[in-house]
Amino acid sequence: MRRSIVVAAVLVTIALLFIGGPSLLFSPSTADIAPEEDDASDPEIVTPDGSESGFWPYLNAREAHEKRSPLNVVVRGDTETIVQQLKDHGDEDWEETDHDHFDAAELVDSVANGSHEDNETVGGDLASENGDSEQLISPTEVPWSKADGATRLAYFDPGTGDDAYWTTETLQLEDGEYYGYRYHIRMYEGPNQDDQWVVMQTHSEHFDWFTLRHRVDGVEKAQYRLEKDLMSIPAVDEREDVARINLGNSGPSDADGWATKVNLMSATVLLTVGLATRRDGLLEPAKSKLDAQLTETDRTRIEAATDRIEAGHLVLLGTIITIILGVRVMGVALDRHVGFLSVHMIAALLYPFIALGVPISTYLIARGLTSRLDAAVAASGSLAVAIWLDYGFVNLNSLPIDVVLQRILVVIALGLIAGGAAKRATRTSPVNDMLLAGVAMWVLVLVGTLFGYL
Structure with a gap:
């Protein structure tokens, strides 16, 4: 239980840093909630x-x-x-x-x-x-x-x-x-x-x-x-x-x-x-001075973390990105070229890849990973990367706050599913509190957003 709390805390931090933080920073419309x-x-x-x-x-x-x-x-x-x-x-x-x-x-x-x-x-x-x-x-x-x-x-x-x-x-x-x-x-x-x-x-x-x-x-x-x-x-x-x-x-x-x-x-x-006032200034990333500031201890820790990377982590990253961007590309392609499919039919065909394909693939791949924390971080980080790549595909430059919240929750939920599927989490039983919490959160968040509660 204690380990599960640690993993959950790490996932919340990752979601806030990589989804919530950038979204609030680069999306001026996120504050426009109550008209x-x-x-x-x-x-x-x-x-x-x-x-x-x-x-x-x-x-x-x-x-x-x-x-x-x-x-x-x-x-x-x-x-x-x-x-x-x-x-x-x-x-x-x-x-x-x-x-x-x-x-x-x-x-x-x-x-x-x-x-x-x-x-x-x-x-x-x-x-x-x-x-x-x-x-x-x-x-x-x-x-x-x-x-x-x-x-x-x-x-x-x-x-x-x-x-x-x-x-x-x-x-x-x-x-x-x-x-x-x-x-x-x-x-x-x-x-x-x-x-x-x-x-x-x-x-x-x-x-x-x-x-x-x-x-x-x-x-x-x-x-x-x-x-x-x-x-x-x-x-x-x-x-x-x-x-x-x-x-x-x-x-x-x-x-x-x-x-x-x-x-x-x-x-x-x-x-x-x-004609709204154009915001022309684009943020230009400053040259990183991180490498010059790293101590030998820092370098040792980074090397240790790198050594923990398994092939499954990279497979998980590629799978999640492929599903998210694949659904986007296929939706556009089917709508443009397959005339007998209505927009509704396309959604019914592709949405299961998001709702079911992402968590099921994550679970199956994470079963081959050893550490709960590593699996959870890899899954949540991969989904965060996929989300931002998808935003880039549609040239998105603003987000309402309810979307930011929903993305934070699905990133956390997928991390819990991966952590609960790892080998160390399933030593005594394939079903554990982390896995159940992740599945429950994933289902509740998606169902809630579909019916307008989020």
């Missing part, structure tokens, strides 16, 4: 120039004025005109693609009844998406696809004496890989035909195989990408037609509330595209 809430009787309405109607500058999954998803694009003109302007200046052919979306909590049921949803998160906010998508426009920078998706509500004030109301999307666009990284836009046409404006929300997101949800990384990169695309339209004069404004909706994700107003003179369309 602010406007007074429902007097929400702040933004009115585009020259119009009577206006909008509350956030979206929500329910009829509540919670400041979750900031609107960051306003276009003067109707939806058809906006889409046509982008299409006219595209340089790629239109194609059709099919996507189904699903709710992770109903994965098993959906196989039978065909219902699909896809969840998103912005600072802890979960959303669902469903439907098909077809290639809609191919603008200069982004090959956007039309996507029928989740119900996201915008709050409009007609400005004519009528009551303000909540409304759903007019149109959705996406670009990228469903099981990889993509950009996503939601468009809402204004309430008065004479006012001629459309408000949008654009963000970047990735698919999280541990939670079976789309996780929004931020709005900044997507806003900048869309802005470049709109600016490529010949009618835009950068010096005369571009100005910055502030919509006052900073806070969620990496949004800072600033917007760029663009005037499309030839189409008599005024475009307002949110």
